[in-house]
Every structure is written in structure tokens, then in C-alpha cells.
Amino acid sequence: xxxxxxxxxxxxxxxxxxxxxxxxxxxxxxxxxxxxxxxxxxxxxxxxxxxxxxxxxxxxxxxxxxxxxxxxxxxxxxxxxxxxxxxxxxxxxxxxxxxxxxxxxxxxxxxxxxxxxxxxxxxxxxxxxxxxxxxxxxxxxxxxxxxxxxxxxxxxxxxxxxxxxxxxxxxxxxxxxxxxxxxxxxxxxxxxxxxxxxxxxxxxxxxxxxxxxxxxxxxxxxxxxxxxxxxxxxxxxxxxxxxxxxxxxxxxxxxxxxxxxxxxxxxxxxxxxxxxxxxxxxxxxxxxxxxxxxxxxxxxxxxxx
Amino acid sequence: xxxxxxxxxxxxxxxxxxxxxxxxxxxxxxxxxxxxxxxxxxxxxxxxxxxxxxxxxxxxxxxxxxxxxxxxxxxxxxxxxxxxxxxxxxxxxxxxxxxxxxxxxxxxxxxxxxxxxxxxxxxxxxxxxxxxxxxxxxxxxxxxxxxxxxxxxxxxxxxxxxxxxxxxxxxxxxxxxxxxxxxxxxxxxxxxxxxxxxxxxxxxxxxxxxxxxxxxxxxxxxxxxxxxxxxxxxxxxxxxxxxxxxxxxxxxxxxxxxxxxxxxxxxxxxxxxxxxxxxxxxxxxxxxxxxxxxxxxxxxxxxxxxxxxxxxxxxxxxxxxxxxxxxxxxxxxxxxxx
Numbered sequence: 001x002x003x004x005x006x007x008x009x010x011x012x013x014x015x016x017x018x019x020x021x022x023x024x025x026x027x028x029x030x031x032x033x034x035x036x037x038x039x040x041x042x043x044x045x046x047x048x049x050x051x052x053x054x055x056x057x058x059x060x061x062x063x064x065x066x067x068x069x070x071x072x073x074x075x076x077x078x079x080x081x082x083x084x085x086x087x088x089x090x091x092x093x094x095x096x097x098x099x100x101x102x103x104x105x106x107x108x109x110x111x112x113x114x115x116x117x118x119x120x121x122x123x124x125x126x127x128x129x130x131x132x133x134x135x136x137x138x139x140x141x142x143x144x145x146x147x148x149x150x151x152x153x154x155x156x157x158x159x160x161x162x163x164x165x166x167x168x169x170x171x172x173x174x175x176x177x178x179x180x181x182x183x184x185x186x187x188x189x190x191x192x193x194x195x196x197x198x199x200x201x202x203x204x205x206x207x208x209x210x211x212x213x214x215x216x217x218x219x220x221x222x223x224x225x226x227x228x229x230x231x232x233x234x235x236x237x238x239x240x241x242x243x244x245x246x247x248x249x250x251x252x253x254x255x256x257x258x259x260x261x262x263x264x265x266x267x268x269x270x271x272x273x274x275x276x277x278x279x280x281x282x283x284x285x286x287x288x289x290x291x292x293x294x295x296x297x298x299x300x301x302x303x304x305x
Numbered sequence: 306x307x308x309x310x311x312x313x314x315x316x317x318x319x320x321x322x323x324x325x326x327x328x329x330x331x332x333x334x335x336x337x338x339x340x341x342x343x344x345x346x347x348x349x350x351x352x353x354x355x356x357x358x359x360x361x362x363x364x365x366x367x368x369x370x371x372x373x374x375x376x377x378x379x380x381x382x383x384x385x386x387x388x389x390x391x392x393x394x395x396x397x398x399x400x401x402x403x404x405x406x407x408x409x410x411x412x413x414x415x416x417x418x419x420x421x422x423x424x425x426x427x428x429x430x431x432x433x434x435x436x437x438x439x440x441x442x443x444x445x446x447x448x449x450x451x452x453x454x455x456x457x458x459x460x461x462x463x464x465x466x467x468x469x470x471x472x473x474x475x476x477x478x479x480x481x482x483x484x485x486x487x488x489x490x491x492x493x494x495x496x497x498x499x500x501x502x503x504x505x506x507x508x509x510x511x512x513x514x515x516x517x518x519x520x521x522x523x524x525x526x527x528x529x530x531x532x533x534x535x536x537x538x539x540x541x542x543x544x545x546x547x548x549x550x551x552x553x554x555x556x557x558x559x560x561x562x563x564x565x566x567x568x569x570x571x572x573x574x575x576x577x578x579x580x581x582x583x584x585x586x587x588x589x590x591x592x593x594x595x596x597x598x599x600x601x602x603x604x605x606x607x608x609x610x611x612x613x614x615x616x617x618x619x620x621x622x623x624x625x626x627x628x629x630x631x632x633x634x635x636x637x638x639x640x641x642x643x
Contacts, residue, residue, distance in 0.1 A: 128632060260579075
């Protein structure tokens, strides 16, 4: 490092363009990286540790009382609580249904659109619009669409199920699939476009059927990207908040109350149970880390084979 | 491929008039392949239409006259009106039947008031939504500028220097985006309240900057990695300082990257809901958490909600088209570049 900086100083000393003393590389590194790290640590790591502390305390932010250390009691309370299990079950079901449907629909869309034709670029971009929208706004206007009287479903025969009231979970899932299938499609498209033509040509020469080509060439090539898309979407689905709040607010009753919505209700509605909510937040975090690790392990295994 | 001149000439005489740039696979011009292609096209068009029906529904609801927005069964044909937008931007009240005639005779009514009068309503003043839209603009633009500036510096350092534990730091930066917002919001809410940052523009700007920064670093690092190091090295040899090389060589080369990053950050903060809902009250509240709260006031004003959503959506649609070549990069944190 010392030699490197001395050579640059020597070079600059010789140059006529040098007007002021030069910052050393080390200083530039620090100057450039530190603000980012400080900001990220203050807004992410510090809250994470305070949250961890709060998770082991009895605390409600509405009162004047300071947090009281109660050990793991919050966690045992949560694990014994049926509502918590219910919200985890809702989240799991929602994540499973919407992510698997998104994977199927997104992949199918990619298969339809990957060979270019006139206007395919425009269509692809149009299909990508939903994922750029604000989830809460999407939730809201789908609420209008699902309205049995003046929504789109008002055009259908009366016998059609009243979506939001009778099938709240499916309503949320359908909206989520509408919004995020394009994301899966986008990733799959890049996978499909990276497959070299000669693989199919070789398969053609070997008289492989279209079906065989799909299973032996197309699917394995797209798999890593599809898995990445599924990982991203699973994490987002476990965090599901905005869309559900806009569409159902967790209702009717608590039929669509995901963990995040439950957490929000715990802290910001009624008597705040801040300590308990922090513990629940940590449980969500652990689930996300666990699932990500399983995915990454699986992804690496695909890459090896 | 050296072809003897004579043969090349004979090719020129008998072959296609223009040079064949790409090879054509026989299986792609067979009738069957053509039929499949047509089927694909039709499927693609149908899918695009299905995907856009909800957006269309919302857009039409926004410009329907107030009674038509909530008619059952829904009206497909209607005369466009500004009712939704007027409801969004102005507080209105029903004019009492006795006063209606007198009010109608007034000649000093503005265009908006005349429009409201069609529904027998008068304008009380601008609605809260206007202020919230202004908040959204202030907060998202300032935080984007900050995030892109800081992200650019960090991305440059990570791209050009050997930094001890570089991969760990980068992974840490990425992992901050995986946290569920509700987990970090509780402590942030507590110390914002203690420091007086709750419900302030400043607090929200700092939070959104931190939120967008991780993304900005990753995306910009990808763009800077693509600029050959040799350009700067040459500049350094010519006597530029590091800072000069950064300003005069690197910056102009990654203008596109900066623009793409800025637009993505802008959309993220523009769309953000969870933090805004939990960390703002009335003063610094942005638009996304206030659109749902329009529900309660005097029945559900679907027209106004649709109008609010439409206004939110138009810039995003424009941006999607402008960014279409960078979307993949943007949504995968620059991990996939194509």
C-alpha cells in the first residue's frame, strides 16, 4: 500500500495538472464507504439489536414504564397462542399457493414470449407493468374489482362466488399472482434467452422429441433463475403486508391475517404489546433466514450437477 | 472464409440480393413452426389483455361520473367526467336543497366548482391528499438523490479497491433488504419518537435513504464493474488525481446506470407503504397510506380512490417503458445483467 501511494504521489508531483494536495487511496476508500455503512448500520443493525433486547422484555410503548426483562417468556407466550399459529398458517398457505402459481404462470409466460415476434417487446413490457406498481394501491383497486356489485365480477352471473367474503385467501393469492408472475417471467426469459441454439440443433439431429428437449434442455437451463425468482418471491410472501392491508386489511375476521399484519395490529392497534411483537418479529426473521438457507443450499446443488 | 473471386461473383449473381446476416433454421420456417408461432402470438396478446384488464378497470372508474362508478351492474359505456379527480383533490359537501338554486345563479364559479355543481356539491377547499402528494414528492426525490450519491461513492470504492472483507460487507448490505420492515420498524418508531423524528420529513428521508442505499450500491457496483479499469489507470498516469479520474472518467461512463438506479429508488420510495404507515401521522404522511384511508369518509368514494391510484400509476407505467432494458437488473439487485 505504502509503495503504491508513494508512486501515485510521485506521478502527480510530476504532473502540471495537479493543483492541490491529493487524497490518499486509503482516505478515499474510507470517505466513500463509511457514510453508507454508518447509515445502514444505524437504520438496520441497531434496530435489529434493540428489537432483540425488546423481544426478551415486557414492554408497551404507550405507557411510561420501562421495559422489564422477562427472559424467554414472550416466546413461550407466542408459541402457546393459537392466533399466532393461525397467522403463521395463513402466511405459509399464502406463500405456498401464490409462489407456486407465480412460478407456473411466470414460466409459462416466458415460454410464450421468449421467441421474438413483431410486437413481442411491447407486450413483454406491458405485462411487466403490474410488478412496478405500489402493492397497497394494487390491493385497493383489486378490492374494487372483486366488489360483487360494481366490480368486474358484477358482470358475471350471480352464482359466481363472492370472492372477497367467501374466498378471501384466494382473492389475495390471485391478486398477488397477477402482480408478481411478471417478475418470474422476467427472470425466466433471461434464462431462456441464454440457451444457445446449437443445443436444440444437436437434439434435433439426435431426433429428440419436443417434450424431451423441454425436459433435458429448456428446464435445466432455466432452473437456476427460476429458483432465484422463487427465493425472492418466497421471502417477499413471508413478509406480505402492503397488498394484504390494501385488499383485506387481514380480514374478514382474521382470515387473511399474515404474520406481518398480525404484528402491525399487535403494535399499532389497541393496547400496544411492543415486547411481544418484537419477539414475533424475530420468529419471522428466523423463518426467513432458515428458508433462504435451504434454497441457497438447493441452488448450489443444482449448479454443481 | 476466403472464397475464390470467381465463385464469389457467381454467388452474387444467383444468391440473395442482400447478404444473409443470420442463419435461418429450417425447422423454423416449416409450416408447423409458423403455426406455433402464430399460436404463441395470439396467446401473448390474450395474456397481455388479461393482465391489463384490472388496470383498465381502475382507469375507467377514475373517469366515470360519480353515480356510474358505483352502479350495479357496472357500466361499460359512460361519458367521462372529472368527478373522481375533484373528489381526490378537493373536500366537497352537498349543497342544501334550498340554497341550490341561489348557488346555481352565481356566475363567479370556477371550472372545478361548476363541475362539482353538476353533482349538487360545493368545494370547501383542497383535500388532505394534495399535501400528502407533496410530501411523497419531497421525501422520495430527496432520499433518492442522497441514496444515489452515497451509493455511487460506496459502489466505486467496492468496485475499484481491494477492501478487506469486501464480500461480507456487500452481503451485509444486501441482507438489510431481506429484513421484514415490521421487525425494524418497532425500534425505529421508538427512537424516532424519543428524538422527535416521528412524523417528520427529515426522519422519513433518512429512513428511505438507508432503505434505498443497499439497492443503489449493488446496482451501481454492477454498472461501474463494466467500465474498464484501464481508462482510469491511463488517466492516473496522465496526472489525474483519483477524484478527478472518478469525476471525469467514471461518472460520464455510468450516467445510464445512475439514471436507472435513481428511477428504481424513486419508484421504491414512491410506492413504500409500511414505514410510512407506521412512522408518520398527519404532517409527513405520504400518499400510499392515505389512499386507503379515503375509504371511511362519507361512504366509499371509489371514483376518488381510482383517481388517486391512476395518478400514482401513470408515472410508474412511463418509467417501466423507459427502463425496460434495465428491469431485470433492477429487480435482481444487479445480480443478473442482460
